[in-house]
Amino acid sequence: MDITAQKVLIVDDEPAVRTIAERILRRPDRVFFHAANGAEALDLAFAEKPDIIILDYTMPEKNGIEVTKELRSNPFTAHVPIVMVTGTTDLELRLEMLRAGADDCIAKPFEPKELAARVDMVLARMARHLATDSLTKLPGNVPTREAIRRRLCADTPFSLCYLDIDRFKAFADHYGYERASEVIAAVARIIERGTRDKGGADHFVGHIGGDDFVILTAPEHPHKVCSRCLELFDEHVPGFYSPEDAERGFIVGRDREGTRHRFPLMTISAVIVPSTAPEIQSPHTLADLVVQLKAQAKSMPGSAIVEYDSSRAADAPRCDGVP
Helix, strand or coil: CCCCCEEEEEECCCHHHHHHHHHHHCCCCEEEEEECCHHHHHHHHHHHCCCEEEEECCCCCCCHHHHHHHHHHCCCCCCCCEEEEECCCCHHHHHHHHHHCCCEEEECCCCHHHHHHHHHHHHHHHHHHCCECCCCCCECHHHHHHHHHHHHHHCCCCEEEEEEEECHHHHHHHHCHHHHHHHHHHHHHHHHHHHHHHCCCCCEEEEEECCEEEEEECCCCHHHHHHHHHHHHHHHHHHHCCHHHHHHCEEEEECCCCCEEEEECCEEEEEEEECCCCCCCCHHHHHHHHHHHHHHHHCCCCCEEEECCCCCCCCCCEEEECC
């Protein structure tokens, strides 16, 4: 996942409309995802955690109002801003869109300047509300991005630690999102404590959404910090489950295709990338390295750390499992 780019999800059953909307909204610091119907929109929203959704009202499977209500009912997508796009002139229907949770409505076909202005306005309004994540009380997505940019611009070496909870969705599906929210809040405290224990004075901890956290720390601290965070998490994780599930070591659930699986207890995948890595020329290239190493961390058993070694190629990281 690109942790610095602004994520835009465009949902419309007409490919040409999606392409035009992306062209209008395109900026160097944005990445785009497309969905052709309401079901795809929900899958991408839960998987990618977009910063804003441009959502057509009239679509197959689920219309825009139905999608909006589902997004608003889930605590991990409840605050994602939504701009509804509609060809209707029916005032009552537009009011229903707003009552369902849309942040704004725009007529279709839209004027390019109006679409761009409305998206910028909604994002600016949301940024003012998300300076601190309401669940974890940590700096949220926007201030985390800014902290990364500031440190890169200052040209002072630092390390970025990216931590992601493995099998969190299976846990949330099994126990419900209220219980899952409690886990996210608890993990935030665990990461704060681990960073305080081993991170020295100059560090930053942010929650960029869902089950994703970022730590910025001095170059000499990241491995100690991540090891401590994973150690604390592994100590606490049985307590997140029922005694029966914790003793058994897994829960039974279904994947996205509906197939039943045994999901082991949650672990954490951690990635460490130093700002001095030769590939890093911008926040985007830093994020690219995180994405590469995250896949390797996810493939390892248990809680694991994948650390990029700046003296070696990006495809040869140091890997450490944490027992």
